[in-house]
Amino acid sequence: MEHNLKEFFDKALKEVSLDCTVFGFHEGELKVLLLRWKGTDGWSLPGGHILLDESADDAANRILTQRTGLCDIYLQQFYTFGNVNRYVYHPEKELLEQLEVTFGKGFFDGIIFRRVVSIGYYALVEFAQVQPTPDWFTDECRWWSLADVPHLLFDHNEMIERALKALRQHARNHPIGYNLLPEKFTMPELQRLYETILGRPFDRRNFQKLLMSYDILERLDEKRVGAANKSPYLYRFVKEKYDKAKAAGVSFSM
């Protein structure tokens, strides 16, 4: 195993890594995908290194395909973390000891815990489509509600904070939802997504008016049935119009 790792590193950039904040939306909450390091209770973001013949964007896609089972993931680079001690930092001494028990003392000093600059990406995925899959360092990969995210390894809490900020900034100037919602959804569901990301409530009549004014949604002749209330219409994004609006930019003026 360690041998494989060394082989991999010979084909990869050593001083640069990347980490991804994968956002999903489920039951009215934003979730992020986290990995638990083998034999420890230390969690971190999915990430990895860039191969020598691979662009940073390709590497992020490759890594997330392995973690989620999806391909062509919506990815956005948002910040590069270049502090000196960002990778050396770890909150609890005991955790380092746990890691040393699992991976061997000194193992990380040469390979993981060196000075590394990390490129931060965030990804938007359809929650239900993801198959969370641990990597070689970890034995658990699962969703966490943004509100419940524990103290993470390295500077990964800061990464999530910045990723969320970048996502919010994006949501204020572009349509959002195509990558986070299933194909068909109701207007209240879309509204709840916006409310969750931007962190405040909207008037549902004004919300509907604004979203429809973007001319990116198509109302279907179907309704969502089963709930104890009036059945809401289903909508779907018209991809071409959505892409055009995203490229041109819209201002979410609420």
Next chain:
Amino acid sequence: MEHNLKEFFDKALKEVSLDCTVFGFHEGELKVLLLRWKGTDGWSLPGGHILLDESADDAANRILTQRTGLCDIYLQQFYTFGNVNRYVYHPEKELLEQLEVTFGKGFFDGIIFRRVVSIGYYALVEFAQVQPTPDWFTDECRWWSLADVPHLLFDHNEMIERALKALRQHARNHPIGYNLLPEKFTMPELQRLYETILGRPFDRRNFQKLLMSYDILERLDEKRVGAANKSPYLYRFVKEKYDKAKAAGVSFSM
């Protein structure tokens, strides 16, 4: 010289570099600082490598202090360029030959023309305060009007494009001018800065109303004299209020 370079590289990250688009404002135009490589007519952005005990931000500051003579420069990281061939690419074969004549054949293969990821920063500086200073690779450092920027080495034209986009985005959501204008300036001068950055004209009455509504400007009892017209008032930014507005964000709604 080559010896010094190797010594430097032993104390620096080799697979990561950074490049800075330094914006200045002069005679109603945006300018960028460019360097001409020794013995060639190839131009590039100022940049360099990060020392092992130095953060990326510190490195950008150190490098720009050397190029401009300024300290505490306003710097904003905007994108990290991670394509495979970004550093190998060069537009003209003859230029590579020129470089090989000056620096020796094969010299760059091992040190400069390797796979490098580059962190992009833009800087905003007061044009008149800058002392353009070449570095070891270059024998000329000077301002270029944005419109006249030639075909640059590597992917540096793309970097300037992205930097400008990032600056525009910033200008739409934050006050701007403190770092680009001299201490005292007239309202028309400030307006011309906004028009130059955002690339379109504004009504001067509405512009003044909007900028004054930010409550970041103080009108002085002085006027700019000498021009063949009515003497305009001088203004200056009230630093504390400017900083507060920048942190909170304002929307430039014109």
Next chain:
DNA sequence: TTTCAATGCGTAAATTTTACACAAAGAAAA
């Protein structure tokens, strides 16, 4: 059959943004 929570739909008020004109200053030209 009744209840209850959520949906669908439209208008009026408030706020923000845009459009626009004329008198005064000051150097340059006559």
Next chain:
DNA sequence: TTTTCTTTGTGTAAAATTTACGCATTGAAA
């Protein structure tokens, strides 16, 4: 000295956008 020319300082009305808000209907659950 006078005239010319360019640029500045200032306010209001119209248009557009954003916000606030109520009632009838649906459909499962009580």
